[in-house]
Amino acid sequence: MRLLPANFLQLRRSSNWLCLLALLWVLPLQAADYQSHQLTDDGLVIQTTDGQLLLRFHQPAVVEAFYQTEGVKQLPSFTLPTQQELVSAGLEVQSDVLRYGTEALTVLIDKASLQLSYERHGKVFLAEEQGLFQHDTLRGFRFQLQPDEKLMGAGQRVLGMDRRGHRLPLYNKADYGYTTESEQMYFSLPAVLSSNNYMLLFDNSASGFIDLGKTEADVLQFEAVAGRTGYIVAAGESYQHTLQQYLQASGMPPMPPRWALGNYASRFGYRTEQEARDTVQRFIEQGFPLDAIVLDLYWFGPDIQGHMGNLAWDKDAFPNPEQMITDFRELGVKTILITEPFMLTSSNRWQEAVEEQVLALNLAGKPKTFDFYFGNTGLIDVFKPEAAEWFWQIYHGLMQQGVAGWWGDLGEPEVHPHDTIHQLPDGTATADEIHNAYGHEWAKMVFERHVRDYPTLRPFIMMRSGAPGSQRYGMIPWTGDVDRSWGGLEPQVELALQMSLFGFGYIHSDLGGFAGGEQFDAEMYTRWMQYGVFQPVYRPHAQEHIAPEPVFHDGTTQRITRDFIQLRYRMLPYNYTLAYQHSTLGLPLMRPLFYLEPDNTAFIDERNSYLWGDAFLVAPVTEPGVTEWTVNAPAGIWFDFFDGSRYKGGQSLTVPVTLETIPVLVKAGAFVPMVASMQTTDHYSSKQLELHYWHDASVGQSQGEMYEDDGVSRTSLQDGAFELLQFHASNQQDQQLNLTLTRQGDYSGMPAARHLMLVVHQAPAHWQQVQVDGRTLEVQAESVAKGGEGAWRNRDGAIVVQLNWQQDTQLTLN
Structure with missing residues (x-):
């Protein structure tokens, strides 16, 4: 264990503190000394002069290292479930080294330095550099990097697939209208996947940074202002096995309802019951399959500001919501409602929330209030069990009316003042300590109580932010408020692949783009909708000044998008099988090319071509006016799904395209089950x-x-x-x-x-x-x-x- 010098904060606040940080590590550091070790039912406990280090295996190829320094506040793990059966591991004691591990993975503990290294099949693939460092307001870890090592991960960013050489904030934050570059977005992950086939996750929910060889080229540094001083290493026999082992430890994503793979009507937003009814009817009349309608914030208020927190139907706009939901359900259309965790002081429930003590507090112990775009507000404290139960009862009442799914928005939280105090079951935490776990805890609240009160039904929980481990609560994330432009479309494969590599297999985009746009771009919209057939969730969504639903556009756009949506429905047996494989094997629905060719490190950088399951190779068209498109194809024979043309892989292919097609190739030897298209999955x-x-x-x-x-x-x-x-x-x-x-x-x-x-x-x-x-x-x-x-x-x-x-x-x- 290591301690930082006391002058660190002064250096951090200086204008060139990033440069000074590199010099910091040459200063003398106080090291803890090894005292003893003990093999227990809870793992290997190593006692040091500073506290203890706990090592435990959650799967044969997944090990947790948890440093517990005396007097240093720790927070619970959000990455790992509370109750989990551990895997037994053997211990070999040598004069200067402890070797603790399974047949799949071994941890080497140097007694003199207390630095850890990790070995697979007799070869070290990961090693701490200085290991743990701690200061009153900063803690984290440092690891060595190999010269040619590539690093994916850190969550939603638009940087390219290899994120090495970047220093990235770990703070979930909205990035409205992003396009081709973004360093900080809605869903950060304190985790990396290395080209050396290991996954390293820092089990810490606090605000921080991850430095992937930016400040020091050969050092990976994680740092946070507080939080849990622990991390998890997963290292399987292949990239797929590494992810599978991690998810078996952290929690497999549950199966979604089959209707979640269908088509959605969604916009910001349907202002009245009649508008929602008319839209659904238009889909049916024009022959577009439809399985869900998503109601944005107008369901509880007549305009954008002033009503958040009502969480009850605006009866002026929606006079008969239960009948509307019933009528939709009879058509096979499920109703999804938006909810947010903010409780405006102007909302109808504000006084109730204060009296029930469900709001996060200020430093005086009173409900914390602050201004943001939607009004003056408090924040529901989802970490507090009593508050979570109060919040759930609102969901429960709406489900009794027939609501089938939930959309959790703004759950970064979008505004989260640092002096907000949250009440955990065993203590308190500031906003900065648990910011990145707020969406995670919100999803957990909905999921666990949904299972409790509706044990036979699969939850549908779409949320914008979370943390490692959120996948076990059925979280369906999306890529946020993307710009409605070619630049917004371009990074969507990169964003989806990066999240899928850590178990968030249902990551998807607002098809057609969400933000801005002066006029309708039919070609761009069509290309996005075509790509959507081969992404996990098919949900066009946008600001209402340009309709996101295809039924409101010209005949050509309707014809092409209708054909592709019907193809989506024809592929339901195949796509539903991908959901099964995701829940049982951890396999993403969208898969990177290096899954097929793990030794081809160039495929790690590929951000346009990807695999849809094991049969399809897809390359969305992200530029206007093209008649051909490049597809980077793994080795083997591939056939054009639309015209049957045969291609030899192992090279970049030039595939002709028209407005009616994008490059979709099928692997020779592939089986694809299909059915006839249908109006709704109720008819499946x-x-x-x-x-x-x-x-x-x-x-x-x-x-x-x-x-x-x-x-x-x-x-x-x-x-x-x-x-x-x-x-x-x-x-x-x-x-x-x-x-x-x-x-x-x-x-x-x-x-x-x-x-x-x-x-x-x-x-x-x-x-x-x-x-x-x-x-x-x-x-x-x-x-x-x-x-x-x-x-x-x-x-x-x-x-x-x-x-x-x-x-x-x-x-x-x-």
Whole structure:
């Protein structure tokens, strides 16, 4: 352990303190001395002259280091669940070193320096430099960096994928109307993922900085004004395994309701019940699928300012909200309401909030009030159990009216004075101590009480800010108030990938952009909506002076966006399977290219091309007027999803595009299950199932899967109430293709049989027969009767096989 010299604050306040900071570390530092160690049920406890160091494994490849210096205030961990079973680890005691670890990961503790290093398969991949440092108003850690190491992480930033060389604030803060560069945004993460395949997370909720080799090129420094002096290291066998191990320790993201993957009507905002009803009807009349409508702040007040905190229907504008919600629900449209944690002194609930003592306090112990854009306000203290329960009862009452989902806005919190005092269950904390955990605690409040009071239903919780660990509360974050421009569209893949790498797989953008815009840019809007099909949540949202909903735009824009939204619905079996993989394996829905080629460090810098699941390679068009677009393709064979063109990967590809298409390539050997489009996911059924397979002679073996359950039950995975369809292909140098289709599991409402249409794309011309469980079908020139069994070639040359699928099935094409 290390202590900073007492003159640190004077240096920090000087105009060139960043330069002086680099010199600070050459000054003498007081070191703690090793005294003893003890292996306990809670991990390895090392006693020092300053306090104790606790090391414990939460997974075989995830270890926590928690320094507890005597007299230094600590806060709870937000990254790790309170109750968690630990993994046992072995201890080897040597004269100068303690080796504590599992087969996957070992911590080396140098007794003389008390510095820690981390070893995987006999090789050190991470080491503390000075390790812990502490001062009255500053604490943190320093780690060594390798010369060629690249660092991703630190949350929402627009900087490029490799963030090394930056010094970044750790303070969740709104960045209204951002475009192609931003160092501080809504959702910071005190965490990095290294190109050396380890994840380092600082378990600290306080305001601070993370210096990724900016001040000193070979040092990663985390610093905070207060908070928990602990960190977590995860280091698996691959990038995917590292994330999986971390999420198994921090908490897997739960399955969302299936309707969350559908289309939303959303704007800032619907001012009246009639406007909301008319908008929903317009979607239906114009043939646009729709699953949800999002009501912004006008549901509780007639204008923007003065009403926040009412959290009750404005009956002048919404005279019959319960009937409206019921009518929407009968159409398959779920109602989502915005809520904020601010309680204006002008709101109808202000006095109640004061009397119930649910507000954060000032230094005199009175409700803290301050001015911000929406008015003079207090802040609900979600850290205080009694306040959280009071806040939840408002949600509970609205859910009794039929509200299906929640949108938590401004939860950084957007304004959070430093002298605000919060009441935790075991003490108090200032705003600066727990600022970055406010959104996290808010999501926890909603999630845990939702589970308590509605145990069978999956929560829908969309929030703008959080912290490591928020994913276990089902948080669906978005990228904030992005500018409505090409510059706003450009960084959206980078933002999504960076957050996905730390378990926030449902990160998404306001499709079409949110802020500003003088007039409607049809091309930009169309490109954003096309990209949205291949991002986790499909939610156009914007300021109302330009309609964000496609139903209000010209015929060409409507036609193209309708086709893409219908494609989104056709892909529901595939997309829902990605949600299942995210909840069980930790796999992001949007995946970086280096997941396929981990040794290709150039792919770490790739910020436009990405993988949508394991089948698709997508590259959004982010410039106007283009007729071709560059796609950086991993090795292998790829096919254009729209026209079937064949590409050889391992290089940059130039893909032609029109206004009707963006580059979407499918990996050779991929399986993609699909269904017909529908008006709402309430009508979803896989009884009529399409299974698409992209054949190529270069692929010898491949496999895919499809997950299904009832789409709403919260405990489907735990209860085993689901079906898993698995597909396997074996290709014998184009002589024949063997396909195995299997079914496992059961759930209420599961189809006993499916009418399956198998489409084998790129099937060789000499294939003329299909054997189905020993029965021979001749490949015809045209389709057979609907509902029958048969095989034919379609106009694109693909072989289509139609059959009734009830049990495990073997097919051979030759």
